[in-house]
Amino acid sequence: MIPRPLSLLCELTYRCNLQCPYCYNPVRLRDYADELSTPQWESVLAQAADAGVVQVHFSGGEPTLRRDLPELVSAASRQELYTNLITQGTFLDDLLLDRLLAAGLDHVQISIQAPEAEVADRIAGTVVHEKKLEVLERVRRRDVALTLNCVLHRFNHDALEKVIALAERLEIRRLELANVQFYGWAYRNRAALMPTREQVYHAEAVVIAARERLTGRMEIVYVRPDYFDDFPKPCMNGWGREFMTVTPNGQVLPCPAAAAIETLKFENVRDRPLAEIWGESESFTRYRGTQWMPEPCRSCERREIDWGGCRCQAYLLAGDAGLTDPACSLSPAHDAVVSLRDGSSQEVALVARRA
Amino acid sequence: MNREAPLALGKGVKLRHDRDGSVMLLVPEGALMLNASAAAALELVDGQRTFDDIVGLVVERFEVAAEIARAELDELFARLAERGFLR
Numbered sequence: 396m397i398p399r400p401l402s403l404l405c406e407l408t409y410r411c412n413l414q415c416p417y418c419y420n421p422v423r424l425r426d427y428a429d430e431l432s433t434p435q436w437e438s439v440l441a442q443a444a445d446a447g448v449v450q451v452h453f454s455g456g457e458p459t460l461r462r463d464l465p466e467l468v469s470a471a472s473r474q475e476l477y478t479n480l481i482t483q484g485t486f487l488d489d490l491l492l493d494r495l496l497a498a499g500l501d502h503v504q505i506s507i508q509a510p511e512a513e514v515a516d517r518i519a520g521t522v523v524h525e526k527k528l529e530v531l532e533r534v535r536r537r538d539v540a541l542t543l544n545c546v547l548h549r550f551n552h553d554a555l556e557k558v559i560a561l562a563e564r565l566e567i568r569r570l571e572l573a574n575v576q577f578y579g580w581a582y583r584n585r586a587a588l589m590p591t592r593e594q595v596y597h598a599e600a601v602v603i604a605a606r607e608r609l610t611g612r613m614e615i616v617y618v619r620p621d622y623f624d625d626f627p628k629p630c631m632n633g634w635g636r637e638f639m640t641v642t643p644n645g646q647v648l649p650c651p652a653a654a655a656i657e658t659l660k661f662e663n664v665r666d667r668p669l670a671e672i673w674g675e676s677e678s679f680t681r682y683r684g685t686q687w688m689p690e691p692c693r694s695c696e697r698r699e700i701d702w703g704g705c706r707c708q709a710y711l712l713a714g715d716a717g718l719t720d721p722a723c724s725l726s727p728a729h730d731a732v733v734s735l736r737d738g739s740s741q742e743v744a745l746v747a748r749r750a
Numbered sequence: 751m752n753r754e755a756p757l758a759l760g761k762g763v764k765l766r767h768d769r770d771g772s773v774m775l776l777v778p779e780g781a782l783m784l785n786a787s788a789a790a791a792l793e794l795v796d797g798q799r800t801f802d803d804i805v806g807l808v809v810e811r812f813e814v815a816a817e818i819a820r821a822e823l824d825e826l827f828a829r830l831a832e833r834g835f836l837r
Binding site for chain 1: 760761762766774779780781
């Protein structure tokens with residue numbers, strides 16, 4: 396049976412005014428310059444709702460660079476979709492916020508690069524931190540749910556306590572602390588961004604203590620670094636099971652990082668209905684369920700817990716998207732992860748993302 | 751959770767009735783599938799009714815024992831309030 400898609404990530408544009416080296420966007424950004432029009436996105440939203448989707452996430456790049464964002468939020472609301480905006484926040488002035496809330500926006504996730512301006516602005520490649528604090532202050536007073544997000548890597552891991560303290564000061568209800576995932580630009584910068592083992596262990600303890608102290612006031616979502624775990628993450632909760640992404644130019648992906656897999660052909664909403672792509676296209680069916688799995692996944696009792704881990708990571712690190720995720724300690728290619736992780740004490744220069 | 755104060759859904763929290771009859775609680779970056787009794791109770795959260803009001807209505811409408819309804823809703827609502835889904 397074909398599962399029902401529940402969640403749609405609309406990557407409206409890959410344009411961005413920041414240059415974070417941990418960005419998961421594809422390195423070849425110019426392939427995506429031919430962006431879908433407003434009516435094309437509206438059609439995607441209507442098709443998604445028909446297919447069963449209940450929640451839509453507008454992201455990028457920086458989604459507020461699309462001037463039609465309020466129109467798209469409004470189109471999603473008309474389809475009774477729950478709307479989430481994932482933004483770095485620098486363009487969220489009162490006027491835009493008014494328009495987005497009037498359009499029915501349900502939730503905003505705003506990211507910071509670090510708790511203090513000096514490091515944050517260095518990572519972002521431009522001066523934005525103080526502005527972001529103003530925006531957070533503005534948004535938290537409005538009638539919209541707010542998540543503060545900070546992507547963790549070697550250059551800000553040690554400031555974790557300060558991120559939590561900042562969130563407390565701003566009375567943030569939901570804080571997401573996500574270890575960097577190595578795709579796109581972040582994959583290119585993986586050696587430089589990899590946290591050290593000491594940083595990772597320290598973070599676990601800090602998060603556990605903060606959760607206990609802040610119960611009932613703040614929810615802390617902590618995304619573990621899968622390179623340091625014994626088992627892989629249940630990426631997307633399984634390929635083609637709940638989640639799909641539409642890229643700025645209309646490609647439909649089972650995972651936001653999947654474009655890296657050059658052995659799969661991804662179809663486009665300009666050419667084929669979304670429900671057909673979800674249900675029937677080779678890109679979605681190839682790794683759906685458990686039938687495709689090789690050993691050690693095939694006979695593993697965790698096969699319906701982690702779904703073989705991440706297909707993109709298998710492709711990037713083991714050379715075949717149809718293998719067990721090398722993040723798994725049972726993977727024959729696990730050495731690739733171990734050497735990356737244990738090489739994490741070396742100093743390597745960062746490559747800034749192109750804007 | 752204050753049992754005497756009016757209860758409302760938290761910011762960014764919505765009940766959704768699906769075509770297939772199922773009810774979900776949509777929350778920031780997630781969805782919780784609700785069973786029939788949880789859905790019925792959350793349906794009554796309107797920013798005016800208190801916890802006691804809601805327990806009373808559930809007992810009246812569903813012919814369940816007051817003690818059982820109270821215990822079940824107390825657990826459910828406390829869990830949701832802790833995550834900010836009720837205020």
